[in-house]
Amino acid sequence: MSEILIDDEEGVRTITLNRPDRLNALTGSIMTPLADACADAARDSSVGCVIVTGAGRGFCAGGDLKEGGADKAVVPPNPEVGSRTEQGFSRLRGFMETSRLLHEMPKPTIAMVNGPVAGAGIGIAGACDLRFAARSATFLTAFDRIGASGDFGSTWFWTRIVGTGVARELFFLGEKLSAEEAFAKGLYTRLFDDGVLADETMKAARRLADGPRMGYRYMKANLNNAEDWAFEAALDAEALNMGLSTSATAMVWREKKKQEERGGD
Template sequence: MSEILIDDDAGVRIITLNRPDRLNALTGAIMAPLADACADAARDASVGCVIVTGAGRGFCAGGDLKEGGADKAVVSPNSDSGSRTEQGFARLRAFMETSRLLHEMPKPTIAMVNGPVAGAGIGIAGACDLRFAAKSASFLAAFDRIGAGGDFGSTWFWTKILGTGVARELFLLGEKLSGEEAFAKGIYTRLFDDETLREETIKAARRLADGPRMGYRYMKANLNNAEDWAFEAALDAEALNMTLSTSATALIWREKKKQAGGSND
């Protein structure tokens, strides 16, 4: 059984974590192909929007500690790979490319949170531009329960999204939030009945995939710049990206009009 499922639907790439019996908890066997799937979606020009979700009744329960998480393939210290700590760091950091790709790829990304999300899963959800959740969804940092600091960009994303005060509350107190509570805090972008979540998410994703892709590319770049850049630098980038995006969009519209048999004027 493949632990990552890939489906294409009218310009929408749906990436599904497929370990429903373990609430899609992460092991090396799922994290490596997940990072590859995100990289492929980022470079595939036919893809206009990416949805990440989980099979069964959960989104992602974090690392599967019973299966060794990211460290299962770490071997004894050696001259090629270094110490066990070095190997563990390199392996985990490679898996965490999933979060970087979802956050930085030049196309919209949506986390379709169909149930519980915890641990590394909140990093993956936070990496996406939008988070559409079912009312049965919950949210739990969970790192305090295993004495861990956080991974998959979770501390960075949630500080950016919610502010440092709320992020510290979530991580340090480690309280589980219901779907409604998470939505009220701004964790989830939209909240739907369980039976309509997939339909509503795909509807939004298709709208994005059918929209001005060059516009979204530069819009996302501006939004990402705003997280860290000084205001003047962000203004410079906005001016450049506005010019690039409108020029690209105008060219695309002219080509479509030409193909439809209209005038180029």
């Protein structure tokens, strides 16, 4: 059974974590293909929007400690591969490319949170531009429960999404939030009844995939720049990207109009 499922529909690519019996908890065997799937989605020009979700009743429960998590394949230290700490860093950092790709790919990304999300899963959800959640969803940082500091960009994303005060509350106190509580804190973008979550998420994803892709590309670049850049540098980028996006969009629309006219002949 494949642990990562890929589905394409009308310009929308859905990437599904497929370990439902473990609430889609992460192991080395799923994290490598997940990062690869995100890389493929980022460079595939036919994809206009990416949805990430989990199979069954959960989004992602974080690292699967029972299965050894990311460290199961780390070999004894030796001069060729370094110490266990070095190997562990390299391995985990490679897995965490998933979060970087979801955050930086030049197209909108949506986390469809269909149930519990915890640990590394909140990093993956936070990496996405939008988070649509079911009422059965919960939110739990969970790192304090194993004496860990956080991974998959979780501390970085959530500090920027909800601010440092709320982020510190989430991580230090480690309280499980209901979907309604998470939505009230701004963790989830939209909240839906479980039965309509998939349809509503796909509706939004199709709208994005059908929209001005070059506009969204540069819009996302501006929004990402705003997280780190000084104001004047961000203004410079906005001015440049405004011209790039509008000219690219106009070119696409002109070509589309030509194709429609040829089809009408």
